[in-house]
Amino acid sequence: MRTIEHHDVTVRVRYAETDQMGVVYHANYLVWFEVGRVELMRALGAEYKQMEVEDDCRIVVTEAHCRYLYPAKYDEVLRIRAHVAESKNRLIRFSYEVFRDSDAQLLATGGTTHIICGSNGRPKLLPEKYRAIFGALEAHDHKRSKA
Amino acid sequence: MRTIEHHDVTVRVRYAETDQMGVVYHANYLVWFEVGRVELMRALGAEYKQMEVEDDCRIVVTEAHCRYLYPAKYDEVLRIRAHVAESKNRLIRFSYEVFRDSDAQLLATGGTTHIICGSNGRPKLLPEKYRAIFGALEAHDHKRSKA
Amino acid sequence: MRTIEHHDVTVRVRYAETDQMGVVYHANYLVWFEVGRVELMRALGAEYKQMEVEDDCRIVVTEAHCRYLYPAKYDEVLRIRAHVAESKNRLIRFSYEVFRDSDAQLLATGGTTHIICGSNGRPKLLPEKYRAIFGALEAHDHKRSKA
Amino acid sequence: MRTIEHHDVTVRVRYAETDQMGVVYHANYLVWFEVGRVELMRALGAEYKQMEVEDDCRIVVTEAHCRYLYPAKYDEVLRIRAHVAESKNRLIRFSYEVFRDSDAQLLATGGTTHIICGSNGRPKLLPEKYRAIFGALEAHDHKRSKA
16 A cells, blocks of 8 residues: 655746746646646556546546745745645545745645546546545545544 | 625636646636736726835735636636625735626636735735725625625 | 738736736737637637637647737737738738737737648648638738738 | 757646647747756856846847647656857847657747846846856857858
8 A cells, every 4th residue: 555645846936937026926836736736646656647548537626725825936946745635436635735945945835626527527436546546545644644 | 985896807718728628727717816806906996006016015815716616618708706805904805706708607716815015025004095995895795795 | 702901809918927027928929819810710700619619620830939029018908910921721820919009019029820730630721611711811911912 | 168059958748738739838838948048047057047136137038939840748748958049249049949858759949039138128238257158158059050
């Protein structure tokens, strides 16, 4: 059983992502959450591209939120940390933290909720092989949070 | 005293805003919320560009969330409805609804929380003239919600 | 025969489109070109959404260029003017001008070249009905440029 | 004298960068060019963030173009190669190639032209220290192309 509790990936802030306040425009954090989520899944053995193509599983966002604590700035290297917060047959929740890599300052936290849909747009069950991956992880987190 | 309860603005979905699921990428809703918020403020007599330039007031996002009910699709005209949900001396909350304009189908709801900062990045009080504008509006909403 | 020589559409600059130089990030002009092109096509009777769905015609970008003369700024209303520069059986060229609407200052010019592909990704001929629309327009422009 | 002829950096295609054709939306290549340009400059010893802050030098885009040969797709790792194509006292040109990293397939080529401006928006001379860096590089390329 896998015991990855979270996965980190770094991104460097692009000029395109800044706005005229001189900091990152807030919507871009949702894009970084996507990067974090996809790399967490890859680390767990679930390549999202394959899920779409081979298993007709699209992980559709039904809710997203973000709290902004300190602004991310141009050219900074950020560490995006993603966790599986909850995993059920039809629903997955991820949570995220965004750190400035140079000093580990926490810049933002957030979460996204997803349902599984086929290419026809209809909700479906997460295939067994993915449930084993995410469920194991979530169970692990659950036990940890009780401790 | 103004009694605008909300303000609507329409946008047409751009190809750039879609993703390979054939629907709008979820982070773009936060951009539309920005469009809705700015047009609500303009309708209330508070032009955001002026706030930055003349009053050294930046409305900084500290929290954003969105619930996605139905996907927005390419070339659809959307109606972005923005409200002042709460207005205090140092904090403003807006709430939003995104409708498909053709049939008034509600596609998404959300909210953002903001503090006021100067160009030095320090929090400051919302100037009196804006408090009058937003506060009147918020009070109005409050009474309405009690009714 | 249609004789529309160009079509104008206005957009208002979003905060999301600015960068920390305090002006619009240059890649966004290509998005506005898309807006201009699609509205020109709509004005000519060729709705791009329909072309994809009903005629299996995707207008794929093979080249894009832009010259930036004056910066576009936050909250400005811009006028995007699009022309059909050339129309052949397998290729369409559009050209664009971006004006600041308040004083008609020209901010940028550019162009895009497109081929027609089916959903299988293979190049194909532009269907006759669209050739009539674009070709008529292009011929018209051609005669005008000789005058 | 430095003799770096080009610099490579890799990016992984984000879902946010795709569109409903199932490929990357074309404007995003300009963002990748920015990433390539900034990393080339960093490799040469010219950190762009420092140029803005310490030397009041903004490298403003005056022209950009891109030719699209093969589509980039979701989750692909791309290799962005940037060159200094020309360097003068007031102007720098960069050129770019975008390769699919897995098989070195060339996907796109392009270029950007830049002038140097102060934070007041006025053109200025590129400071001597940067001219040495870029000029050396450009001269090198020039000799090479004659060989």
